[in-house]
Amino acid sequence: MPIWKTIPLRLIALAQRYPGTIAAFGFASGVVSFFTVERHEAFARVIAAVMLVSWIWLMLERALRRRIERRFGWTIPIPVLRYGTQMIHQEGLFFVLPFLYTATTWNSGQALFTGLVGAAALVALVDPLYFRWLSTRRWVFLTYHTFTLFAVLLTALPLVLHIPTGNSYKLALGVAVLLSFPTLAELVPLEARWRKWAVVALMLALGSVGWLLRLWVPPATLWLTEVAVSTSMDSLNMQAGERLRTVTPAQMRDQGIYAYTSINAPLGLEEHIYHVWLHDGREVDRIALDIRGGRKEGYRAWTHKQNFPADARGRWQVKVVTDAGQMIGTLRFRVEGDAAPAP
Template structure:
């Protein structure tokens, strides 16, 4: 056992001496996992499982440390535990970040969420900020810890369990809130009889915030690979025959308009998505579609809208949403003029 302890301490000393190596490893392995997911189904699930096992260690860290001490007389040095936690944060964020970068609608509130993930990943790489600014502030570290677990679950659960995005979001939020319980309990120092009530209240607030914020959270395992608004669809090619940014009201009334989307979902995921048509910010129509992932180019689907308001002129959007309202992307176009007889 002294040999094992000596090697652990030596490993920590090397990590302190070459901190950039660990940071680079976390970044490269995270980005590599994103590209490997689309190519190797089995490897994708292994990566996701490793990420979740790392979080099991963090949740059970104290208990496992006590078991090592009781059974083998080995006490893990505090620096080893700190570096293990930091490494798991690095690996988790850089594993999840490429998925969110690819699926973010940058002209929406999702840019705020993904921007926050970028900042969180950089914090995990910069030791002075991580250890001196983040770690000593218990409430801030708990928030950081819970966010990191949440984003890992959002990516890992669809890959491992083949769950739809909406279901994955619900489970990821529930698990993250549940696993935050021990940390919340240890962070609150009010009198004992108040502590339970306050912890339950905070967990409820955390769950409510996560649920209301789902519109700003990109669907990590779904992304648009092609979009178009077209006057007709080439059925043989399953592709739009043209691409429009503006259409005349008379043509719109005569032909209608197709909203074409190709949605990539890795490993054959099955999803129900919606095309939501909005005119000047007001919802006009909502059409549901079932998609099946697996094609690198994305699953191709379209809706054909033929009934429009009497005066359709102005700005239009077609929002592509998951079943629980997470935004996959947005198409925008403008209608000019008035329909015949208007």
């Protein structure tokens, strides 16, 4: 038998003899990804491509295995395939986790999404959960893989294509919705025509829900590196003055308030963001900013608000959001003291 045929057989036999080594390699590779985030663009491109190819493999797995068996005289055992997908899931999830962890606003619904990604990573590490519960239920397994792919694309697309976060969210969501078809088709068999329309309706509903919940999804490649609320700004050195947690109405009236943010963004990325000013939970102003990525210390930008309600006392927030509505972070301060005199 030619050597190019015997090598795969030897590798398969080795994997069957020592199956835990594949899972251990996937875990170690994932941990390395966690601590070497600076690989950024090149690694993101590889991970995204591998996730897409592995999804295609999952869809055509049975046909491809039969074709390989007819062509080469051997077949790939199912356990070996599952160890391979486990490694891919570990690598992908541990790649995106540090981005999401850094970008998440933890006192918001974003904590739920990041928690789900963390739970998915835990499932990929625990063999009994992954092999005895997840991989034996095909529709659950496909859902898990599609969710992992969605998280990977959210992180990889801005790094690889340098497209705004809003566009990357739309593209990642669109891919996830399209790839949900096989899962939904298993849940709703397609023998009758009305069931096909039911699957399409479910896909549209899934896309709508995903879009409505975008506020709960962190913009993985954007995060605040420095924030400040101040009554002064050194525009020459691009630094905020004294950082304040409490402001008096007189200070607001006489000097206005600066909301200073330094935002980390990937090299080559241009992003349109907003500072949304809220008073006691009610939006009172929305100011647009354009940022550019690549600065190690983050892109520094600020807004200066001088028009305030007659009684500005209470809780103030400045939410930093993308043009798609994803929240990058929040600045908070309170206005306390005597109200401004009536004009």
